[in-house]
Amino acid sequence: MTRLFAVLAMIGFATAAKAADVTTFRLDNGMDVVVIEDHRAPAVVHMVWYRIGSADEPVGASGVAHFLEHLLFKATDVLEAGEFSATVAANGGSDNAFTSYDYTAYFQRIAADRLELMMQMESNRMNNLAITAEDIETERNVVLEERNQRTENNPNALASEQFRAALYQNHRYGLPVIGWKHEMEQLDLQDTLDFYDLYYSPNNAVLVVAGDVEPDEVKALAETYYGVIPAEPQLPERLRPQEPPQRAERRITFADPRVSTPYITRSYLAPERDPGAQEEAAALVYLAELLGGSPFTSDLGRALQFDSQIAVYTNASYSGNALDDTSFGVTVVPSADVTLSEAEAAMDEVIASFLENDIDPERMESIRTQLRASEVYALDDVSGLARRYGAALTQSLTIEDVQAWPDVLQSVTEDDIKAVAAKVLNRDQSVTGWVVSNQEEAR
């Protein structure tokens, strides 16, 4: 969910580039700071990430984290409503924010010599928001229109909301980031202020500054602007309800006349990257590539799009970037004359065959090379590197974990993949969704 149209590219499984020049430190009030140097262009990205997302929301107030993100652009004690963004723009910069399950983040991209102004304003709105009841009324309509645009108008988004709600039996990852509509309609000033007062504090935040900057200069500015904000003593430990053992497969058929082509998507509960223990997640990255990464060379692509014409599209996907249990997904869009049952049977045959057979060492080597190269390409995008660190540090990982990840990926073996596949590809821990335009297609 972002505040403006700008689409946040999902941070995939690729991560830290060791070659990037990264400095980290912690302010006395507990705020973590990451500085990534890239002196190719005279620009800087300034981001503040809060360790608070939709999965931390109180029961009955789904959407409050994202709603609050919108409200942070309203008035503070010294800034008028809209003045933050207007000031950024008047200095030739652009700004935005985004909310996910595990974090809420605010950022500006601007000429490097404007960093101090950004810190001045961003630190001001950490504690001094002055929202009014009228702000709430108008902005609630905006987020409801955002939900209309992203979800209500999009049958695929509505379907995935249903599937996600079924995948998570206890965890708040089962609720949409933007919120359930009926709860969004009830969000009020008190809900947002309670959330803001508790969680928007330096000891719950990560500052990431990336671009044409020197670490010493960033440190001095960070101490001046963020370092003076007192830590929140009441900040609770981040405890979330976890998933129980899942014991039964779930199957859902979602029908909406706006669906153009029927398809199948299955999600399995899967482990995420954990501090000091990223090996299973790394093996799952390979599993996704081997099963459905490339339509030309993956198992699903070859079997369903080349050896047969069962599907027009196949994919397997996994991202280990989450605080708690994440998911491993497989999607198949059958060809026009193939039923969903036939396509699902073919998909399951590929999965079974993967579990039974050896992995081709040439494919392993190719994926290893691509992961290594993606670290080189990643260096070209300093904003992407900044997002990597911000996301990781708000999802319980450490700087060391981020920097170890490329090596962890390189050291994955065939045995690791087979072991994690046998564990994760368990239909008792999965949701299989059929998306159709009418019940006739659900066969």
Next chain:
Amino acid sequence: MLRIVFAVFLAHAASIVQAEIDIKEVTSPGGINAWVVEEPSIPFIGLEIRFRGSASLDLPGKRGATNLMAGLLEEGSGDMTAQEFQAAREALAARFSYRAYDDTLSISARFLTENRDEALGLLRQSLVSPSFDQDALDRVRAQVITGIGSDAKDPNEIANAAFDAAAFGDHPYGSSLSGTVETVSALTGDDMFDAHRNALTRDQLFVAVVGDVRADEVGDMLDALLIDLPATGPDLPPDVDFGLDGGVTVIDFNTPQSVALFGHAGIKRDDDDFFAAYIMNRVLGAGGFESRLMQEVREKRGLTYGIRTFLVPKFHAEMVLGSVASSNDTIAEAIEVTRNEWARMANEGMTAEELATAKTFLTGEYPLRFDGNSEIAKIMVGMQMIGLSPDYVVNRNDYIEAVTLEDVNRVAAELLQPDDLHFVVVGKPEGLESTQ
């Protein structure tokens, strides 16, 4: 206290940095021109190739041929099948993309310094000797037809298609470059060879290279890559007038939020008043939260998540376009406010303060665009396509600064024609009906 400090910062805002990139113009021994920026700090190369023409060169009755052809370039060439080609590309960790647009065939490549020649060899083969095997043709055709079906149920795509058809009729701009199920189903291998021969020709070629390569190496590199393509191709299509009158077209579609696409005729990219129009558009509707339309439709009234306007100077026609989405029961109000703002800008223009703020943003934001090899390559190839020279990078902010309040308000009055605005609305809008 804080506000005073901000004011001090704002006073400095005009002294913004310039883009510091060193563009070298190269002509290969074979006569291929390219712009090059050497950036050895990261061991890879970004290559952007464009051919003008693209889907606008589709032959009569063959709508969708160029698009399908572009999708097939990575699906088998030389003596390699699609799978062999892709396995070889993946092993090198090279990334290629091939995409047809209305007027432009776009090919982007990124590859590592360490296997540059192998990667270029593969790319060359895909561009020069694609095989268009029947099984690949059928496979990609099925994907394209799936996409056409998806567009037919997507409110934004429905609005685009209706708007384009009404504005441009039989000109290629009047229909989707994907083609229809009927035209795409009928395409053959011969059609693919025709489309390939027509679309990839050196007389319509533009190239930019950025990364870990020396400018003096680029000429030979490009000759090896592209010299075997045909030297010339067919004529480009004629220009076309924007043919849609003011009014409203409602297309019934059962969905909770109506989407509206609106616009009228626009201004050419090489018009002397283009920069005045560009600044005007920033203030009207392209300015993030600060634009008048965002303020009026979203911030004050909560009618939408986003509203935006665009100057769209295409090669053969030009438009001013906008889009907004709002619930079925509020879209009529969103449209009314939009019309009013259109008229207010046309009649009253903007204030000196609005002009100054827009200029500061536009001049400050410009150098920030050059923030990566891939971005720089895309910008450079785009500049060549619209006939700019490398020193535009240095002078561009002066063009913005030179626009006066008188210019911008004169151009607003000439360009913005509230009565000519046509809204195509897809949904179940309340209180809104099609005009005759």
